[in-house]
Amino acid sequence: MNKEMLDLAASSIKAAKSAGADDCRVQISRERFVEISYRERKPETIKEASSRGLFIEIFANGRYSGQSTSDLRKEPLQAFISNAVATTKLLAEDPFRSLPDPKYYAGRAQLDLQILDPSYAQLTPEARHSIVKTMEDSCLSLGGDKVISVTAEQYDSYRESVMLSSNGFEGYRESTEYQVGASMSARDEGDRRPMGYYYAGAVSRKTMPRPEEIGALAAKRTLSLFGGKKIQTETLPIIVENQNVPRLLGAFLQAMSGRSIQQKQSFLSDKKGQKVGSDQFTLIDDPLLAGGLGSRLYDSDGFAAKERTMVESGVLNDFYVDWYYGRKLGWEPTTGRSSNLIIPPGKRSVEEIMKDLGRGIYITGFIGGNSNSTTGDSSIGIFGQLFEKGEPVQAIAEMNIADNHLKFWNKLAEVGNDPWVYSSQRSPSLVFTDVVVSGV
Amino acid sequence: MKLVSRRTFLKTAATTAAAAAVAPGLSRDWLGLAYAGTKGYFESEFGITDSLCQKVLAKALSKGGDFADLYFEHSISNYVVLEDGKVNQAYSDVALGVGIRTVKGDQVGYGFTQELDENAMLAAASTAATIADSKGKGVPAKFASLKLEDYYPLKSPLTLVPLESKLPLVQSINDKCFALSPLVIKVNAGFQDQQKRTLVVTSDGEKAEDLLPRVILYANVVAEKNGRRERAGWNLGGRRDFSYYTPAVVEEVAKTAVDRAVVLFDAVQPPAGEMPVVLGPGLTGILLHEAIGHGMEADFNRKNVSTYCTMIGKQVAEPFVTIIDDGTIPNLSGSLNVDDEGTPGQKTVLVDKGILSSYMHDKISARHYKVKPTGNGRRQNYQHYVQPRMRNTYMLPGSATPEDVIKSVDKGIYVQDVANGQVKIGEGDFAFYVSQGWMVENGKLTNPIKDINIMGNGPKMLRNVTMVANDLQMHRGGGGTCGKGGQGVPVGFGMPTTLVKSMTVGGVKA
Numbered sequence: 001m002n003k004e005m006l007d008l009a010a011s012s013i014k015a016a017k018s019a020g021a022d023d024c025r026v027q028i029s030r031e032r033f034v035e036i037s038y039r040e041r042k043p044e045t046i047k048e049a050s051s052r053g054l055f056i057e058i059f060a061n062g063r064y065s066g067q068s069t070s071d072l073r074k075e076p077l078q079a080f081i082s083n084a085v086a087t088t089k090l091l092a093e094d095p096f097r098s099l100p101d102p103k104y105y106a107g108r109a110q111l112d113l114q115i116l117d118p119s120y121a122q123l124t125p126e127a128r129h130s131i132v133k134t135m136e137d138s139c140l141s142l143g144g145d146k147v148i149s150v151t152a153e154q155y156d157s158y159r160e161s162v163m164l165s166s167n168g169f170e171g172y173r174e175s176t177e178y179q180v181g182a183s184m185s186a187r188d189e190g191d192r193r194p195m196g197y198y199y200a201g202a203v204s205r206k207t208m209p210r211p212e213e214i215g216a217l218a219a220k221r222t223l224s225l226f227g228g229k230k231i232q233t234e235t236l237p238i239i240v241e242n243q244n245v246p247r248l249l250g251a252f253l254q255a256m257s258g259r260s261i262q263q264k265q266s267f268l269s270d271k272k273g274q275k276v277g278s279d280q281f282t283l284i285d286d287p288l289l290a291g292g293l294g295s296r297l298y299d300s301d302g303f304a305a306k307e308r309t310m311v312e313s314g315v316l317n318d319f320y321v322d323w324y325y326g327r328k329l330g331w332e333p334t335t336g337r338s339s340n341l342i343i344p345p346g347k348r349s350v351e352e353i354m355k356d357l358g359r360g361i362y363i364t365g366f367i368g369g370n371s372n373s374t375t376g377d378s379s380i381g382i383f384g385q386l387f388e389k390g391e392p393v394q395a396i397a398e399m400n401i402a403d404n405h406l407k408f409w410n411k412l413a414e415v416g417n418d419p420w421v422y423s424s425q426r427s428p429s430l431v432f433t434d435v436v437v438s439g440v
Numbered sequence: 441m442k443l444v445s446r447r448t449f450l451k452t453a454a455t456t457a458a459a460a461a462v463a464p465g466l467s468r469d470w471l472g473l474a475y476a477g478t479k480g481y482f483e484s485e486f487g488i489t490d491s492l493c494q495k496v497l498a499k500a501l502s503k504g505g506d507f508a509d510l511y512f513e514h515s516i517s518n519y520v521v522l523e524d525g526k527v528n529q530a531y532s533d534v535a536l537g538v539g540i541r542t543v544k545g546d547q548v549g550y551g552f553t554q555e556l557d558e559n560a561m562l563a564a565a566s567t568a569a570t571i572a573d574s575k576g577k578g579v580p581a582k583f584a585s586l587k588l589e590d591y592y593p594l595k596s597p598l599t600l601v602p603l604e605s606k607l608p609l610v611q612s613i614n615d616k617c618f619a620l621s622p623l624v625i626k627v628n629a630g631f632q633d634q635q636k637r638t639l640v641v642t643s644d645g646e647k648a649e650d651l652l653p654r655v656i657l658y659a660n661v662v663a664e665k666n667g668r669r670e671r672a673g674w675n676l677g678g679r680r681d682f683s684y685y686t687p688a689v690v691e692e693v694a695k696t697a698v699d700r701a702v703v704l705f706d707a708v709q710p711p712a713g714e715m716p717v718v719l720g721p722g723l724t725g726i727l728l729h730e731a732i733g734h735g736m737e738a739d740f741n742r743k744n745v746s747t748y749c750t751m752i753g754k755q756v757a758e759p760f761v762t763i764i765d766d767g768t769i770p771n772l773s774g775s776l777n778v779d780d781e782g783t784p785g786q787k788t789v790l791v792d793k794g795i796l797s798s799y800m801h802d803k804i805s806a807r808h809y810k811v812k813p814t815g816n817g818r819r820q821n822y823q824h825y826v827q828p829r830m831r832n833t834y835m836l837p838g839s840a841t842p843e844d845v846i847k848s849v850d851k852g853i854y855v856q857d858v859a860n861g862q863v864k865i866g867e868g869d870f871a872f873y874v875s876q877g878w879m880v881e882n883g884k885l886t887n888p889i890k891d892i893n894i895m896g897n898g899p900k901m902l903r904n905v906t907m908v909a910n911d912l913q914m915h916r917g918g919g920g921t922c923g924k925g926g927q928g929v930p931v932g933f934g935m936p937t938t939l940v941k942s943m944t945v946g947g948v949k950a
Binding site for chain 1: 466486520523524526527528529530531532534535536537546547548549551552553554564567570571603604607625626628662664669670671704710712713714730743744745746747749750751765791823825845859860862865866867868869870872873875890892893894895896897899938944945946
């Protein structure tokens with residue numbers, strides 16, 4: 001626990017109450033990070049800094065506001081908080097705004113989430129440069145004479161935060177994070193210069209892929225884009241590569257939020273307990289996963305975190321409902337936002353599944369696109385590989401898939417055995433059948 | 441609408457996303473310091489003198505380098521929100537800091553600090569200096585102030601607008617939306633304002649101060665008919681002051697949002713595949729932003745990774761196509777009196793009568809190409825270094841009428857609103873998401889369509905522009921934000937009605 005941060009949070013609460021707040025909640029965070037990128041075997045950018053911030057939520061006379069500042073000097077902060085309270089009192093009353101019932105704070109898991117890398121302080125500038133150089137070398141070497149440009153990057157940070165509320169919540173979190181990756185641009189036919197990349201994130205260095213592997217994957221993925229073109233519009237099975245699944249899930253998650261439901265902007269609002277996908281579709285929210293990028297012991301309401309199966313064999317079990325929207329809906333709150341999202345892996349590899357499907361499209365990236373969380377309608381650009389007789393035969397580009405989420409997840413036919421663990425959303429590759437793929 | 445997170449920094453393919461910056465309302469007492477006149481603001485309020493800047497710049501160049509600059513920022517942002525009939529949420533943010541950059545060739549060292557005292561700044565400058573490894577360079581003792589035009593004159597600073605004035609504005613939007621149609625069941629509305637003060641001081645001996653306002657008034661409407669729900673929204677804003685929001689502007693926001701929600705009940709899904717696409721005037725300029733704009737940002741070209749990197753001087757479109765990126769149009773979201781590294785606001789012709797004529801430069805690329813910077817050096821805030829970025833991007837009008845353009849299409853689609861887009865710089869492949877449009881059948885607009893992605897290839901699309909109408913409109917929204925390399929900056933768009941003879945429409949029917 002950082003006593004200085006905790007004391008500042010406590011004095012901020014005191015200042016808010018003296019200024020007339022009935023209740024308040026304060027979050028203070030600070031971060032130190034380093035970013036290094038290399039191109040043409042020399043540093044392209046080196047960036048390093050510390051930042052800090054305070055966010056205070058004021059509950060006064062049945063009214064609510066949230067205010068943030070990076071100026072934590074004593075006098076400006078006092079003035080800032082007094083002003084925040086005065087501002088809050090000018091707003092319309094909202095009977096649903098309050099701090100949560102403290103019973104939801106209780107039962108916090110007593111475990112080490114393993115989100116702080118004990119070796120972080122030993123990461124030297126030389127080690128950082130060496131990681132980035134290795135990624136660059138590996139990518140350049142595999143890319144060979146096709147390479148136009150390779151950029152390799154590393155970001156690492158140490159972050160700590162406290163949260164304190166006037167009705168008894170106290171939380172502290174200390175974590176580290178690493179993001180590394182490489183991108184390669186290569187010379188294809190005509191004016192096409194495909195760019196591909198590979199990146200990975202983790203809370204500790206020991207769980208990261210080796211830098212050589214990252215560089216090589218960036219090169220391999222770029223070379224796989226060569227000759228990309230669109231094919232005839234047709235209905236085909238598709239395989240969505242594991243690391244691209246979060247983009248697909250985004251709109252579905254948005255429709256699961258209490259706010260979307262209460263504001264009548266969710267295609268899932270009346271679907272609790274109903275089938276919204278095939279039997280293959282299971283989605284678990286696990287905040288207590290050891291070493292997860294989304295791991296936490298409490299959420300932004302202070303609720304003690306626990307594992308939830310949000311979708312089970314296609315049945316929608318739960319929503320993301322925070323304290324405020326829970327009160328507005330008259331529902332029992334759960335948690336306001338996702339933590340680590342897990343789709344349990346299946347038994348077969350992508351290669352085996354491809355062989356079985358015969359002909360289809362393996363999607364290795366999305367472009368553009370959007371989803372309407374009110375209706376579930378969705379349309380998104382794709383690129384990847386056309387496969388025939390189980391083997392990739394042609395890179396595809398400038399193509400698109402469109403569907404309604406309520407229909408689309410029913411087309412989920414199989415889940416691969418390859419969960420991608422370098423994100424807070426850990427999904428294996430997913431197989432959907434009978435998807436209209438637009439092209440020529 | 442999405443913002444690009446810093447975690448996407450590796451995905452150097454640029455993306456845009458129309459999204460709204462959060463901002464909101466502090467009262468006048470506390471913000472007294474923000475009223476000071478623009479000139480000398482950082483000196484009078486924070487003691488940022490020429491001699492202090494000289495020391496910090498000397499530290500930034502203590503290991504050599506071509507040049508260094510300091511970017512001071514003080515931003516006050518306010519955001520009031522209406523939900524369920526009442527303006528019952530307010531948010532605000534205060535950001536203060538300085539970013540210090542050292543540049544050597546195309547290499548950048550960068551540090552920032554939120555504390556504007558000498559020691560903190562010298563420490564950040566030391567970090568920036570690490571990019572170089574030779575002998576220190578001298579810096580000027582005095583800095584000459586740049587003379588700038590004012591493309592967003594303010595009658596009154598946004599920080600002088602009390603919360604009491606914003607509340608009835610947002611409330612009136614809600615009331616108007618409900619009054620306009622019995623189908624409306626929910627309204628979210630809000631008003632965001634940001635007042636950003638900046639000071640750039642360069643080792644070339646120049647300094648430039650600016651006061652950048654930004655406002656957005658929006659309404660999002662959910663309508664219900666026969667158990668079906670649809671949602672649409674609209675916003676108006678830009679670099680303006682509060683006096684912009686006359687009753688007529690409020691009415692326009694509410695009416696446009698409601699009309700666009702209600703029409704969706706009749707919307708059909710277009711067929712999938714290649715077909716002619718008519719771009720309606722205004723917001724469809726997002727297509728130019730994606731199809732050509734990002735690929736013309738000079739950093740992608742000096743690295744040879746853009747599909748346009750060998751095309752300067754070549755014909756890329758019909759002679760009636762001229763495309764401009766412009767920081768000088770009054771009050772638009774992407775307008776700039778001065779860019780974020782001290783180059784005065786200006787306009788840049790990207791495609792001149794069909795010929796690719798100029799990239800968009802920051803100082804690094806301008807040195808690389810031995811040309812003058814074009815005023816496109818931008819950053820999200822003091823925590824980020826400069827990249828070449830677009831401002832307001834548009835196509836000049838042609839000679840056809842909008843009716844002629846529509847009449848020329850037997851079967852295709854007409855794009856009215858675009859929500860967002862993305863491009864792959866190297867291939868030129870792009871996508872943009874049509875939130876609203878129409879089928880075109882036998883030269884007429886027939887059924888409305890919605891929620892469709894359109895795919896294309898930038899150079900191919902430019903060659904396929906076959907008609908341009910005389911009705912250029914600049915989009916007056918305040919929410920357009922472009923994401924690149926983990927940084928979001930406000931941008932503007934404009935377009936006349938234009939025919940692209942073929943693009944891939946991502947419908948659901950094969």
